[in-house]
Amino acid sequence: MLSTSVSPSEKRTALRAGLASGTLQRFPGAFTPLTAPLIQQLGFEGVYISGAVMSAELGLPDIGLTTLSEVAERGRQISRMTDLPTLIDADTGFGEAMNLARAVHELEDAGVSGLHLEDQVNPKRCGHLDGKEVVSQDLAMQRIAAAVAARRDSDLVIMARTDIRGVQGMAAAIDRAKALEAAGADAIFPEAMATLEEFAAIRAAVQVPILANMTEFGKSALFTHQQLQDVGVNIAIHPVSLLRIAMGAIERELGLLSETGTLDGAVDRMQTRARLYELNDYAAYNAFDEGVFNFEVPSAASMEGTTHA
Structure with a gap:
């Protein structure tokens, strides 16, 4: 009643254990707090909190218009409704190093289990649209290093998303993934991979867990969970699916x-x-x-x- 009895610390431990388990972690996107217990009851391993969905609910495009306060409050509302770990979209961190450090604290306080930060230039664009721009490798690494340094709970998962595949190609994506891992990222989110072979290439390039974004109408085909697990993907998100079904x-x-x-x-x-x-x-x-x-x-x-x- 009112909220989960599982602490944020316990859920963060569970997320890390799931990512290390060798079994694909399935995280549908909760587009309202009420969908979080449904995801839990149907046997999924976690809940994703999508920035695109938060923007859409406010009638806004997914171009970084949502504020830290709005995102943190949504993270809190959804996280309290489930015993499962929650992973939240923190866009580009709501600014650079100091702003990003505050964002990490706010999202920690909201009870999320992990967050991902991307390497796009502000204002960002949806990861599966053309016309994106990415920041330099140095700046991308600084963002991740700042987030890692700012967290107070060492179990909070800091995931690095890179959008460079759609801008500079697959070789650049491999290089960027390695650099983000070196900067301290606990996991890598390679956006807009086109094939299973591309996911396999990222898997071979880094030691940390990797994520597959199974969003409809995007650059990636909708691979099955088994296909993703077979190439070494650790976590799959379905970020906007429930919103699309409902709408x-x-x-x-x-x-x-x-x-x-x-x-x-x-x-x-x-x-x-x-x-x-x-x-x-x-x-x-x-x-x-x-x-x-x-x-x-x-x-x-x-x-x-x-x-x-």
């Missing part, structure tokens, strides 16, 4: 309402009231209320004869 359904059913004047024909496709109450643990809140408010206020008659010191 597709919302648009279809709103069209039905506009055409027919009723949603009676859509009820069978809706989540039931009972299932909603299960996800938000309504029974536990009700039981808490009953436990607190089951006393009787003493009447005046029962108080007669009592004395006060």
Whole structure:
């Protein structure tokens, strides 16, 4: 009730153990706090918190317009709803070294298990769009070094995302991954890999875990979890999938309402009231209320004869 009983420290330990397990860690993106317990109940290993989704929910494009406060608050809202580790998108760190250090502290306090920082130039672009620019290798390494130096919990995972594959090619991506590992990154997020062979090449280049971004309509094919594990990927995220599924359904059913004047024909496709109450643990809140408010206020008659010191 209210929040998970698993501490941020325990969840960070679990994330590190999962990344070292040899089993692919599957992290669907939670587009609302309510989807986090659903991800947990369906047996996934963790929850991803997407910057693209946060931007979309605010009606903004994914170009770095969200603020640190907005991102940290969303991280807190989602992390409190699940026993699973959470990995959050910290974009380019909301500034350079000192701003980035503050971002790490804010996200630590929000209870996330890990965060990833990218090497794009501000303002950033969605990683699967053309026209991106990346910073120099020195600056990319400085960002990761600053984040590693700033964290207070050594188990917080600092992941380095590189977008250089779509700008300078695969050889540059391998070189950048090695440099980011040398700067202290706990894991590498190579964005917009085109083939399984490219993921395998990154795997061969670094010793730390690597991530695959399985976003729809992007540069990467939607490889299966087994295919990704077979080439050594440690974690797969599905960042915007649940938002896309939900928005597709919302648009279809709103069209039905506009055409027919009723949603009676859509009820069978809706989540039931009972299932909603299960996800938000309504029974536990009700039981808490009953436990607190089951006393009787003493009447005046029962108080007669009592004395006060």
